[in-house]
Amino acid sequence: MARDFTPIPKPALFLGLAGLIPFWTAVLLLVATANQGRSPATEMWVFTIYSGLIATFLGGVRWGELITARASPDSLSLGISIAPSLIALASVLTHWAGQPIAAWTMMSVCFAALWVWDRQAVLRRDLPVWYGRLRTVLTTGVVLAHLAISVAYLVLVR
Structure with missing residues (x-):
């Protein structure tokens, strides 16, 4: 089978x-604020909440793919597509309970799992090949950001 080199649409x-x-x-x-001796609580919250919003968006992408690709999507797949929203909520509550690293770890695992699911959909041709390449780039950037904020928190804040 020939590889599909369709470019990622510029938008x-x-x-x-x-x-x-x-x-x-x-x-x-967070790094700048902590180095100035101020609390980076706001930056940490923005990170956690934005992470949850993006995971929820990606779950919505999968919901949309399921309802357009199948006349009658199965309950399990639809249920899994809302899991990122639930994980995001759990992450926010975990952060609120004073465990930001646990929250960021949950979200990082969520993004990695979404990437695996998206890659499988690309292999089945349920999603375009370019989308799989885009998700690989973006997931790498997101997971590295979660790692970076966790390390910065451990080194500078805690």
């Missing part, structure tokens, strides 16, 4: 990469 690539900006801005602001 999708641009908007996807722009979606990384709030993640990395929060990381950089």
Whole structure:
């Protein structure tokens, strides 16, 4: 089977990469704020909430794919597509309970699981090949941001 080298549409690539900006801005602001001796609580909350919003968006992408690709999507797949929203809520509550690293770890695992699910959908041709490549780039950026904020928190804040 020949490889599909369809380019990522420029608007999708641009908007996807722009979606990384709030993640990395929060990381950089946490570092700057902590180095100034101020509390980075706001930056940490923005990161957690934005992470949850993006995971929820990705769950919505899967919901949309399921309802357009199948006349009658199965309950399990639809249920799994709302899991990112529930994980996001659990992450916010975990952060609120004073465990931001646990919250960021949950979200990082969520993004990795969504990537695996999306890659499987690309292999089945339920989603376009370019989307799989885009998700690989974006998931890498998001997971690295979660790792970076966790390390920065451990080193500078805790």
